[in-house]
Amino acid sequence: MNSPSRHLACLLLAAALLPVCALSAEPNVRKVTIEVSGAGAVSSAFVLGHVSLQEGAPFSRESASDTVRALYATGRFAQAEVIPTLDPVSGLIDVRIIVEPRPLISAVRFEGLNGLEDESDLIEDLGIRVGDALDPSVLARGRNKAIERLRKNRPFSTIDLRREQGSDGRVAIIAVASLTPSLRVGKVEVDGAKQIDEDELLTGAELKIGSWRWWKLSGLTGGGRLSADDYRQDCERILAYYRARGFLDVEVGSTDAATQCTVRDVSGDQGWVDVVYRIQEGRRYVVGDVQVSGNELGKSEGSPFRTEKLLKLIANQAEDAGLISSGTDQLAPGSWYSSAAVEVAVDKVRAAYGSRGYLDVQIGVVRTPNLSTGAIDVRFEIRESNPSTVRQVLIEGNTKTRSTVIARELALAPGDLFDLQAARRTESRLRNTRFFESVRVTPVPTPIPDQRDLLIALKEGPTGMVSFGAGFSSVEQLVGFVEYSEGNFDAFNPEGWFRGGGQKFRLRVSAGNLSNSIEHSFEEPALWERDLAVGYNIYQRFAGYQSSYYDLSTRGFDVYARRNIFGIQSRLSVGTRSVELTSVNAAVVPPDVLAESGQRKSIPEVVLSLVRDTRDEFTFPTRGYRVALTNTLAGGWLGGDVDYLKTDLRMGRWFLISREANQTISFYARTGTYQPNAAVPFYERQELGGAYDLRGFKYNYVGAPDTFQTGATTALYQPVGGLTYGLFTAEYTIQASDTLRWALFTDWGFVNKESNDFSTSDMNGDYGIGLRILLGGAVLRLDFGFPLSPTTVQTPTGPQIVNDNGMQLNFSFGTSF
Numbered sequence: 001m002n003s004p005s006r007h008l009a010c011l012l013l014a015a016a017l018l019p020v021c022a023l024s025a026e027p028n029v030r031k032v033t034i035e036v037s038g039a040g041a042v043s044s045a046f047v048l049g050h051v052s053l054q055e056g057a058p059f060s061r062e063s064a065s066d067t068v069r070a071l072y073a074t075g076r077f078a079q080a081e082v083i084p085t086l087d088p089v090s091g092l093i094d095v096r097i098i099v100e101p102r103p104l105i106s107a108v109r110f111e112g113l114n115g116l117e118d119e120s121d122l123i124e125d126l127g128i129r130v131g132d133a134l135d136p137s138v139l140a141r142g143r144n145k146a147i148e149r150l151r152k153n154r155p156f157s158t159i160d161l162r163r164e165q166g167s168d169g170r171v172a173i174i175a176v177a178s179l180t181p182s183l184r185v186g187k188v189e190v191d192g193a194k195q196i197d198e199d200e201l202l203t204g205a206e207l208k209i210g211s212w213r214w215w216k217l218s219g220l221t222g223g224g225r226l227s228a229d230d231y232r233q234d235c236e237r238i239l240a241y242y243r244a245r246g247f248l249d250v251e252v253g254s255t256d257a258a259t260q261c262t263v264r265d266v267s268g269d270q271g272w273v274d275v276v277y278r279i280q281e282g283r284r285y286v287v288g289d290v291q292v293s294g295n296e297l298g299k300s301e302g303s304p305f306r307t308e309k310l311l312k313l314i315a316n317q318a319e320d321a322g323l324i325s326s327g328t329d330q331l332a333p334g335s336w337y338s339s340a341a342v343e344v345a346v347d348k349v350r351a352a353y354g355s356r357g358y359l360d361v362q363i364g365v366v367r368t369p370n371l372s373t374g375a376i377d378v379r380f381e382i383r384e385s386n387p388s389t390v391r392q393v394l395i396e397g398n399t400k401t402r403s404t405v406i407a408r409e410l411a412l413a414p415g416d417l418f419d420l421q422a423a424r425r426t427e428s429r430l431r432n433t434r435f436f437e438s439v440r441v442t443p444v445p446t447p448i449p450d451q452r453d454l455l456i457a458l459k460e461g462p463t464g465m466v467s468f469g470a471g472f473s474s475v476e477q478l479v480g481f482v483e484y485s486e487g488n489f490d491a492f493n494p495e496g497w498f499r500g501g502g503q504k505f506r507l508r509v510s511a512g513n514l515s516n517s518i519e520h521s522f523e524e525p526a527l528w529e530r531d532l533a534v535g536y537n538i539y540q541r542f543a544g545y546q547s548s549y550y551d552l553s554t555r556g557f558d559v560y561a562r563r564n565i566f567g568i569q570s571r572l573s574v575g576t577r578s579v580e581l582t583s584v585n586a587a588v589v590p591p592d593v594l595a596e597s598g599q600r601k602s603i604p605e606v607v608l609s610l611v612r613d614t615r616d617e618f619t620f621p622t623r624g625y626r627v628a629l630t631n632t633l634a635g636g637w638l639g640g641d642v643d644y645l646k647t648d649l650r651m652g653r654w655f656l657i658s659r660e661a662n663q664t665i666s667f668y669a670r671t672g673t674y675q676p677n678a679a680v681p682f683y684e685r686q687e688l689g690g691a692y693d694l695r696g697f698k699y700n701y702v703g704a705p706d707t708f709q710t711g712a713t714t715a716l717y718q719p720v721g722g723l724t725y726g727l728f729t730a731e732y733t734i735q736a737s738d739t740l741r742w743a744l745f746t747d748w749g750f751v752n753k754e755s756n757d758f759s760t761s762d763m764n765g766d767y768g769i770g771l772r773i774l775l776g777g778a779v780l781r782l783d784f785g786f787p788l789s790p791t792t793v794q795t796p797t798g799p800q801i802v803n804d805n806g807m808q809l810n811f812s813f814g815t816s817f
Contacts, residue, residue, distance in 0.1 A: 026058040027092060029055050029056065029059050030055065030087065031095070032055055032095045036100075036101060037079075038101060041104075042099065042101040051070075052064075053095050059095070064095075068080050071099060075102075075135060076133045077100060078101070079099065081097075082097055083098065102134050102135065104131060104132070104134070105134055105172070106168075106170035106171060106172050107172040108175075109123075109175070111175070111176045112176050113177055114179070116179060122175070125145040126139065126145075126146055127139070153183070154179055154180045155226040155257065160175075160176045161173065162176060181263070181268075181269050185225065185273060185275055187274045189275070192278055203658075206237065207234040226257060226273050236255075238252060238277055238279060239252060243340075244340050244341070245284075246286060247285075250281055252278065253278035254278065257275075260276050261275050261276055283374060284336065286336055286337055287332060287337050287375070288376055291378070291380070292310045292311060292379070292380045292382065293379060293380070294383055295382050298310070305353070313349065313352060314331050315330060317329045331378065342367075345380070346365060349363055349380060351420060351421065354419070354421070355419050356387065357387035357388050357389065357419065358385050358387055358388075359388045359418055359443055361382060361385050362383040364380070365379070366378070386449075388443070388450050390451075390453070391451040391453050392414050393407075393410065393414065393454045397436075400496065401488060402500050405433075405501060406456065408526050409429040411425040412454055418452050420443075423454065426454075435461060435487070436461050438458070439456070441456050442457070464487070464488075481511075482510075485505065486504070488501070489501060489502075489503040491522075503522065504535070507519070515542060516542050517539065517541040518539070532562075533561065533562040537557060537560075539554075539555065540553075549593075550582070550593060553580050554578070554579050555578050556578060557575055557576065558573045558575025568612050570609070570610055571607075572606070573607045575604070575607075576603065576640070579601050579683065580600040581599065592681075592682045603635070603642045604638040605634040606633045607631070607632045607633075609631075610629045610630075611627070613627075619778075619779055620662070620741060620772065620774070620779070622655075622656040622664045623654055623655070625653045627650070627651050629649050630647070630648045630649075631647050632644075642680070642681060644684070645674065645678065646672060646673070647672060647673060648671075648672035649672065650669075652668040661734045663734045664732070665730070666730070666733070667728075667729070668729040668730075669726075671724075671725065671726040671727070671758070672725055674723040676756065682721055685723060686723065687701075688700070688702040688725060688749045690810060691783065693727050693729075694727070694749050695747055695770075695810050696766025696785030696807075697787055702764050703722060704722035704752050704753035721751065723752070723757075724758060726749060726758060726760070727747065729746070729747045732745070739773060742771065743772055744768075745767065746766065746767040746768075748763055749765075766787045767786055768785035780811070782810075784808075786807050
């Protein structure tokens with residue numbers, strides 16, 4: 001009898017003995033005997049220390065089970081069982097405890113490394129130590145982990161385990177490594193690709209294993225190495241890619257990289273491996289006739305379910321398909337047949353019915369192949385249903401967020417047709433609030449025919465965050481900060497720790513060697529439960545980085561209202577700022593700067609901004625555009641010490657030029673001007689240069705040519721800005737990893753002294769290379785910019801060149817537009 005069966009039998013015997021003694025007291029244990037089997041060694045005292053059964057104490061099934069569990073929990077035993085024996089004469093029970101100890105480990109070492117790999121790291125991967133009891137399952141997992149470490153650089157390496165048992169019963173574990181050279185991926189090719197271009201296949205199938213492409217810099221990103229697991233997954237991707245293009249009989253020769261790939265040019269411990277995928281394409285099938293039947297609702301004129309409309313829906317790519325391949329999302333006669341395309345077609349037809357409340361529609365597919373022509377006819381058989389309406393909305397799981405906050409995100413209400421697309425919009429809106437870890441919106445059957453409840457199942461997520469840290473930029477240099485923000489704030493809910501109302505609260509304090517600030521903001525995103533956001537900002541900032549010859553301090557506040565009108569975010573704010581210039585070096589600064597020294601000016605202003613943003617994402621956008629128009633009125637009827645009207649227009653457009661490594665090109669332009677007769681202090685004027693615009697020049701060091709201070713040395717030539725500016729940027733980015741992009745860019749811009757002067761005769765330009773690194777949800781931008789056209793100014797001694805400092809290194813963190 002095997003041990004588990006014996007253990008079960010012992011427990012059953014123990015259970016059976018109890019009724020025998022039911023008429024008297026529970027039988028007591030007369031004697032406990034320890035028996036050790038196998039080659040391992042263990043003391044009786046160690047075993048008895050984990051035994052719940054004691055001599056003279058009552059015997060019970062629970063105490064026997066507890067003993068077995070306690071012995072296994074020590075990790076020292078491969079087998080443990082309790083066998084009770086009843087003495088019919090005395091009525092007492094003798095207990096035998098039989099254990100099979102695991103051998104203790106006397107040594108762990110590797111052989112075959114030849115000094116090429118770190119033995120201590122590999123031993124740590126094995127997960128066993130000298131003195132531990134040997135657990136075969138732990139050792140097996142550790143071996144796999146150690147092999148995984150070796151194969152990061154040596155893809156075909158293996159580890160065999162050997163045990164050597166000593167006379168004392170202890171066992172030494174010897175791991176014998178068979179190392180292959182350190183290999184980098186050379187060529188990647190597909191053997192047997194005849195009807196699909198090899199480059200198209202390698203790119204379109206999005207294989208994980210790529211050749212050592214220049215943008216990956218494998219030493220930095222970990223690319224350029226062969227992984228056996230990646231190779232197997234790539235084989236599956238190749239199969240899926242072929243099958244989505246009509247090759248239903250395609251086969252891959254083998255998914256074992258060791259037998260399919262070729263090692264070459266080995267020198268010492270280094271070499272190359274050519275990755276080869278071997279396939280047999282087989283026959284390619286096309287779509288024959290496509291038919292739709294059962295669409296009785298399509299008999300009336302103008303119905304969205306008419307046969308020709310459904311066939312058009314099936315044949316064309318869905319509007320919200322994103323980057324779905326046309327080979328998957330289109331099914332038309334003559335196109336390559338794909339099972340995935342058929343499934344997508346069913347989903348599109350079901351969505352068309354579901355968007356009009358027909359939730360119970362059933363769609364079957366009949367495929368009729370013609371083996372002689374290779375065409376497959378497809379017929380969609382539709383069984384229609386009655387339309388459903390929303391009976392009520394059920395919200396579950398909102399333990400923190402108020403139901404009214406959730407309700408304003410709903411695209412469906414009781415009495416509406418149950419539109420599945422509206423239900424998906426609701427789900428998307430709730431996710432975008434970032435209040436919840438999970439959101440699920442589903443229709444729920446009710447006792448009333450043709451009515452469904454809208455169930456919204458939520459799981460609250462963390463919305464508050466306390467963050468602190470330090471950063472460095474080429475503009476502000478070293479800055480430390482502490483910030484508290486709450487994205488689901490509720491100013492009227494002290495019992496709930498001021499959470500659950502959907503409001504936005506933020507408090508930030510920062511300090512650095514060139515700047516410090518304190519900022520607070522609050523927003524109510526839905527005033528009176530309408531699409532109207534209101535809020536305020538309060539701030540005080542000190543900036544010493546704008547110039548080496550003066551400091552600038554600003555304090556102020558504004559209140560604003562924001563609303564989405566026809567897809568355009570419209571924002572109107574009213575506020576005031578107080579600006580003071582201090583620590584002015586009177587011997588150096590231009591007259592415009594000196595005139596502001598020691599004066600605190602009040603700048604009340606009204607700002608109207610209109611924004612249209614269609615980007616697919618904010619961190620690394622690949623498609624869409626953003627347009628922002630801002631008008632600022634300062635002074636005038638508002639009072640204050642400054643009068644001007646300023647207009648600023650910013651536009652950006654992103655294009656995905658290749659899905660391979662998400663290669664994207666973007667164009668960004670902005671321009672702004674003050675209206676004539678504006679009274680503008682120098683710190684309000686337009687300037688360029690630095691991490692956010694002309695990256696080949698120092699921060700704010702590109703001004704109108706005739707606004708530079710002239711003096712005896714070029715060190716004194718500083719811009720004091722102009723009233724009109726323009727900027728154009730083109731940038732190409734390519735993905736090196738999920739969190740890293742390389743960038744090539746060029747910037748061109750001008751600053752002119754007068755209002756509405758858009759002349760480009762004094763254009764400044766630069767070019768450069770950069771990195772875009774995603775850290776904590778924000779983008780770290782590192783740019784190396786090289787100026788192309790430094791500014792020339794006229795001085796009493798003749799023309800002088802400024803802004804010729806050579807390459808500029810710019811850091812910035814976050815998203816700027």
